[in-house]
Amino acid sequence: MTLRSFEDIYLQAGDDLAAVPWAELRPRPALVEWLDSRPDRPGATALVIACGFGDDAEELARRGYAVRAFDVAPTAIARCRERFPDSPVDYRVADLFALPADWSGGHDLVVEIQTVQSLPRDVRRETITAVAATVGRGGELFVRASGRDDDEPTPHRPWPVSRADLAVLADAGLSEERFDDTRDARGGRWFHAAYRRA
Numbered sequence: 001m002t003l004r005s006f007e008d009i010y011l012q013a014g015d016d017l018a019a020v021p022w023a024e025l026r027p028r029p030a031l032v033e034w035l036d037s038r039p040d041r042p043g044a045t046a047l048v049i050a051c052g053f054g055d056d057a058e059e060l061a062r063r064g065y066a067v068r069a070f071d072v073a074p075t076a077i078a079r080c081r082e083r084f085p086d087s088p089v090d091y092r093v094a095d096l097f098a099l100p101a102d103w104s105g106g107h108d109l110v111v112e113i114q115t116v117q118s119l120p121r122d123v124r125r126e127t128i129t130a131v132a133a134t135v136g137r138g139g140e141l142f143v144r145a146s147g148r149d150d151d152e153p154t155p156h157r158p159w160p161v162s163r164a165d166l167a168v169l170a171d172a173g174l175s176e177e178r179f180d181d182t183r184d185a186r187g188g189r190w191f192h193a194a195y196r197r198a
């Protein structure tokens with residue numbers, strides 16, 4: 001079976017945005033809960049990795065962050081602009097593996113939700129390293145990922161993330177400040193974690 005590209009999935013959904021399997025069309029509750037647990041930092045810069053339909057980016061903007069959000073799928077970014085025409089968020093089509101040089105290390109807060117698990121295991125280290133590279137000095141990273149044990153197989157997309165996978169973040173200079181290993185109502189395992197660059 002050939003994996004459908006992300007752009008194809010967004011295109012085929014058409015105006016039925018809820019047909020995109022991961023779309024919640026609201027900010028992720030785990031992100032909102034984490035943001036609520038700490039003081040907002042109005043004016044701080046935030047980057048939303050692979051932002052999909054933009055709800056998480058809008059939540060950060062609502063809290064006063066100066067937000068940049070990107071996705072490799074042009075249709076996703078077009079939908080963000082349609083849904084939030086007056087948004088202050090800077091929405092861009094961009095590839096995580098070829099980001100503009102001046103985005104490197106340039107953000108006070110980076111949000112990564114369900115992208116790492118969506119990209120094949122053979123580029124996992126590269127993916128996590130690319131996410132980490134966008135976090136500035138003293139900056140934070142929030143991660144939500146489908147979770148698994150280190151020795152658990154990953155037969156199909158999404159390919160859940162293990163704690164050993166996430167250890168790449170420490171190699172990239174980020175310290176873990178919070179790690180929650182949770183179950184959703186359907187028994188799905190989710191890691192919610194926060195990191196900081198010294």
Ligand SMILES: C[S@@+](CC[C@H](N)C(=O)[O-])C[C@H]1O[C@@H](n2cnc3c(N)ncnc32)[C@H](O)[C@@H]1O
Nearest residue numbers: 006022050051052071072073095096113114118
């Ligand atoms: C499972 S979706 C999650 C989207 C969003 N973060 C959310 O939680 O709704 C994965 C996203 O990663 C995007 N993506 C995949 N490869 C990418 C890349 N190399 N650079 C940027 N975005 C990418 C896809 O287009 C898709 O929007």
